[in-house]
Amino acid sequence: MSVTDSDAYPPIETYGVVGNLETCALVAPDGSIDWFPFPHLESPSILAAILDAERGGRFRIAPTDSFETERRYVDDTNVLETTFRTDDGTVTVTDFLPPAGRTDHPKKVLYRKLACTDGNVEVEVELEPRFDYGRAETSIERVDGGVLAEGDEERTLLESPIDLEIDDDRGRITGEASLEAADEAWFMLRCTGAEDADTDPDAALAETIQFWTDRAHDCDPEDDCAFEGPWHDAVVRSELVLTLLTHAESGGIAAAPTTSLPEDIGGVRNWDYRFNWFRDAGFTVQALMNLGTADEAVDYFDWFMDLCQTDDPAAIQPLYGLHGESTLEERELDHFEGYRGSRPVRIGNGAAEQRQHDTYGELLLAVDEMHQYGRELDADEWMRIRDIVEYVREIWTEPDAGIWEVRGGDDHFVFSKAMCWSALDRGLSIAIDGGHDAPLEEWRDARETIRSDVLENGYDDETGAFVQSYGSDALDATGLLLPVVGFLPFGDDRIQGTIDAIETTLVEDDAFVRRYDGDDGLPGDEGAFVLCSCWLIDALALSGRVEEAQSRFETLRSYLNPLGLVAEEIDPETGAHLGNYPQAFSHIGIVNSALYLGYARGLETPGPAPMGIRLGDPVVSS
Structure with a gap:
């Protein structure tokens, strides 16, 4: 299949977006983050599969079996939930970055929470970091706490609760896990400057939700508001x-x-x-x-x-x-x-x-x-x-x-x-x-x-x-x-x-x-x-x-x-x-x-x- 085939590129309108008030990430309906410039929005990308399906890089978490998806933002927030339904069970990936300077949690961490709500679901994790719009040489190695990928100027540490494999030929990090109902797993992509930062993912999620909720316009029918x-x-x-x-x-x-x-x-x-x-x-x-x-x-x-x-x-x-x-x-x-x-x-x-x-x-x-x-x-x-x-x-x-x-x-x-x-x-x-x-x-x-x-x-x-x-x-x-x-x-x-x-x-x-x-x-x-x-x-x-x-x-x-x-x-x-x-x-x-x-x-x-x-x-x- 040619990479120009539309199957390699989801429709633009199917993406969700998350961010931390300094940069943003685009999340495809198949659980793949296909765009992520770092450290700022106008910086070179770490992930850019949306611009080149083979050379751009991606970070994907999804079931190994065929699935259907539903997506929503947690009410009045920029916290994105992607729910995968398979024949054997249901699992949800929650994506967010803590807003810069608005919480006590490091802004340079991309959080991905995996939660199984029913049944049993086999999931696969795939990270292909491609620094500097895919132009930088990338090295990947195991370190305490996960797998470290480095380019010329930036680096990422994928912190994972599962064992990860390194494919040096393809510059790819992979892993698989089996989740049952009520199981949860946090995957954290720690970017340059946050490799060793203390994190409490549950607290980071709660504070991020609160930040966005506090800023969302709110009115009642009796307010006679122009936006009602x-x-x-x-x-x-x-x-x-x-x-x-x-x-x-x-x-x-x-x-x-x-x-x-x-x-x-x-x-x-x-x-x-x-x-x-x-x-x-x-x-x-x-x-x-x-x-x-x-x-x-x-x-x-x-x-x-x-x-x-x-x-x-x-x-x-x-x-x-x-x-x-x-x-x-x-x-x-x-x-x-x-x-x-x-x-x-x-x-x-x-x-x-x-x-x-x-x-x-x-x-x-x-x-x-x-x-x-x-x-x-x-x-x-x-x-x-x-x-x-x-x-x-x-x-x-x-x-x-x-x-x-x-x-x-x-x-x-x-x-x-x-x-x-x-x-x-x-x-x-x-x-x-x-x-x-x-x-x-x-x-x-x-x-x-x-x-x-x-x-x-x-x-x-x-x-x-x-x-x-x-x-x-x-x-x-x-x-x-x-x-x-x-x-x-x-x-x-x-x-x-x-x-x-x-x-x-x-x-x-x-x-x-x-x-x-x-x-x-x-x-x-x-x-x-x-x-x-x-x-x-x-x-x-x-x-x-x-x-x-x-x-x-x-x-x-x-x-x-x-x-x-x-x-x-x-x-x-x-x-x-x-x-x-x-x-x-x-x-x-x-x-x-x-x-x-x-x-x-x-x-x-x-x-x-x-x-x-x-x-x-x-x-x-x-």
């Missing part, structure tokens, strides 16, 4: 995903825990998403604050505000590493086959060097969102924000790569221009409300100039909609955000025409929205973007078309996997998930769509009115 309803569980899972992708040390939030999961199976649209994009800022802060996850929202806000502390706004990048790294050189792992033959496999991301003018508007939206919650800017912070707004006033006429990071050359993207308008608009509001010094008249003039320019050049009378770029007739889903950021009111005929045109041109199977219908300089196709599908729901809900929005949201929600996770894209024809997984922006979209629907239905929000209502002029149905 049939989608409440999906919202809570999305919140837990966003928290899982938040780096404990810096507060940065990764776009996804993976790299190079393809947007087009077998194609070249494979990117590294283990970084933070500033374009996520405003809607991320809105989602976290409304969920009551204030600590994470404030940490994230403070983190990107620190990155903005530069005398040159032109130096602000669209994305950064989770420790604030600005150098994210894009490279290719030629020795990896890629998920189902999808090459190249990339690490790093060249988009960090692009000019994306929408970034500034999204930053100002985040600053304004926190301002609405009472976060005041000090003098130095305001100076940097003022510099950013002044910079936008200077460069808004120039082309850029746009929000979608096209690789076919810069253009005059309508959304980028609108977000430059947004930077000036929110800058004005913050300056006035906060009593900050600013050239208010100059900013007002610039804001109106940009608005007039976009209305003249970004709206196509023949199409009856805002288009992707000046002089183009291509549609772009970002047109759905124009009323959300307050550029025009929802009731404006041009906005409603844009919604209708996007429904006609970019929507597939009622719930799925493609990003655009223009050329982006890359071969191949892609699926529908989950986030864009959420944008359509938002635009409909805040335009008073609440029943239609709710119906689309229910359809979209049905495509979340049984664990409540979702990737960047969905193939409308097959329902398969595509792209990196789970995707933060997709889950942000789920949260904010639920928020907008709740508000449009007259339910309460814990803070100020949602961004799309506060900045726009929606026609909300009763």
Whole structure:
């Protein structure tokens, strides 16, 4: 069987994810951990079978006989249970890592608890460590307490209650055990720095469950909460995903825990998403604050505000590493086959060097969102924000790569221009409300100039909609955000025409929205973007078309996997998930769509009115 055979690569949407607020591991339905970078999310992998079934490495625990599986998260946590049912019995594997700095247990230990609940089950254990994306020479030896594997810089100690064998030819560690009802066994993968750490696995599990439970949004029907309803569980899972992708040390939030999961199976649209994009800022802060996850929202806000502390706004990048790294050189792992033959496999991301003018508007939206919650800017912070707004006033006429990071050359993207308008608009509001010094008249003039320019050049009378770029007739889903950021009111005929045109041109199977219908300089196709599908729901809900929005949201929600996770894209024809997984922006979209629907239905929000209502002029149905 060729490793490109789909049988060697489980569907992306079948994976579960666990993590410790510094890194994550993806667990396949057959009990195999197929992705595990260490020590941080953006670090080289120890296990990467998801990117190369033969060379990537895995850590699998499963019955030796044929089985069926059921999986669930322990309620309101990121602790994953995989239950295997065989003809002879049932056994459950519980996977987790203790959150970094949040418990008294070492964060660098991946715990796997094996528990037989009935019958008798034969299980096999297989560990194939492949350090540095499979590039490092690996040595394996027996030591006190288990089997030690070492690469060039990292090492792992597999602590096991059963005898383990070493296959030097294949670089593999194996073992078998027989469990009867009520038997339990702990397998601990101790990574660099935790080989000798004291561990109490039962206590570690209990404290990890408590940590996640304490952070999960909770409301009762009588609370009249905007998130209450049939989608409440999906919202809570999305919140837990966003928290899982938040780096404990810096507060940065990764776009996804993976790299190079393809947007087009077998194609070249494979990117590294283990970084933070500033374009996520405003809607991320809105989602976290409304969920009551204030600590994470404030940490994230403070983190990107620190990155903005530069005398040159032109130096602000669209994305950064989770420790604030600005150098994210894009490279290719030629020795990896890629998920189902999808090459190249990339690490790093060249988009960090692009000019994306929408970034500034999204930053100002985040600053304004926190301002609405009472976060005041000090003098130095305001100076940097003022510099950013002044910079936008200077460069808004120039082309850029746009929000979608096209690789076919810069253009005059309508959304980028609108977000430059947004930077000036929110800058004005913050300056006035906060009593900050600013050239208010100059900013007002610039804001109106940009608005007039976009209305003249970004709206196509023949199409009856805002288009992707000046002089183009291509549609772009970002047109759905124009009323959300307050550029025009929802009731404006041009906005409603844009919604209708996007429904006609970019929507597939009622719930799925493609990003655009223009050329982006890359071969191949892609699926529908989950986030864009959420944008359509938002635009409909805040335009008073609440029943239609709710119906689309229910359809979209049905495509979340049984664990409540979702990737960047969905193939409308097959329902398969595509792209990196789970995707933060997709889950942000789920949260904010639920928020907008709740508000449009007259339910309460814990803070100020949602961004799309506060900045726009929606026609909300009763």
